[in-house]
Amino acid sequence: MKNVKNHLFAINIAILLLIIAGCKEYTTKTxxxxxxxxxxxxxxxxxxSNIAGLPFQIxxxxxxxxxxxxxxxxSTKVVYTAEKKFNDVNDLNAEYGNQSKIGVKINFKKKFRWFYTYYEYEEKYKSFYPFKLTPLKNFLSKEEYRKFLDGDTSKVLKKRIxxxxGKGYIEHFLSEFLKACKKHNITDVSEASINxxxxxxxEQIDKKGEDVNEIINFLEKTLESKSLKVVEPDIELIIKNIESKMEWAGSANGTYTNQISMPGVILSTNSKSVKGNTVEWKVDSQRFQFEDFAMRVESRSANVSMFVITGIIFVLALLLLIIPKIRRK
Structure with a gap:
């Protein structure tokens, strides 16, 4: 039988691997x-060799x-490049509709303000960690999470991660176990009894690392149910799916560079790298492993024609004021 603790150990190893620099380099230029x-x-x-199988949509x-x-x-690596033009950002967003991939969402706003036009761009990489029933904020404060992202490897942070x-894995396990009980019409197990x-x-599922039969015996005793043998195949499948999810998440390991070139002059951005009208973010997969990562930039371009039109209107208005006075003289 499968050993649950082995799977939990695999999860922690996968997280450790995600912290290490990745073997793939992703660069996006827009x-x-x-x-x-x-x-x-x-x-x-x-x-x-398996572009279609990568978690980041290519x-x-x-x-x-x-x-x-x-x-x-x-020379042992291959560079794969794809290029395309789009009528607008909505068309670009449509390219990232595959729900089985790491989510990418782009927002763009253009605001005309007579003399200037303002452009706001945001691109968000969605968190790809598969077990989110337990909120991260229950384990790390915002400051602690920031330290984690900055590379803090202290024992305290590692323990909390x-x-x-572990809690996320067990929460997912229990959620799927409850669904299996409902499927088999096991009425003496409910969300209330699990809670x-x-x-x-x-604590016990995390600590004991028992095989499926022993897990079922433990669940029957704790939940006071005598009919859980029927869910044994379901539990084995749940564990297999959990392992598959973690393997998929582990394959997201890599470095991600995102460059955005904007019209006009950059006014503000959360990027630390600004060159002319181009901003750049370079992060590893850890940056959006547990929480979404939003990249923002705002720029402004001058509407030259509006300056000209305004100048003409001003001159005409001035002439309309002056000419009558000249005629009266």
């Missing part, structure tokens, strides 16, 4: 034009201009 259209380039460097259809070549930095991973023994269930 140019926003003043009319709202945009151009997108996606580059992946590494083992690209373009593969023929609507993109795709090129493959050997890496100049490492491990606890969060009443939640702490005990989480």
């Amino acid at each position: 140019k926003i034009n003043s009319d709202g259209s945009c151009e997108r380039i996606v580059i992946v460097e590494g083992d690209t 373009p593969i259809d023929k609507s993109w201009k795709i090129e493959k070549k050997k890496s100049e930095k490492d 491990d606890e969060y991973a 009443a023994h939640k702490q005990q269930l989480m």
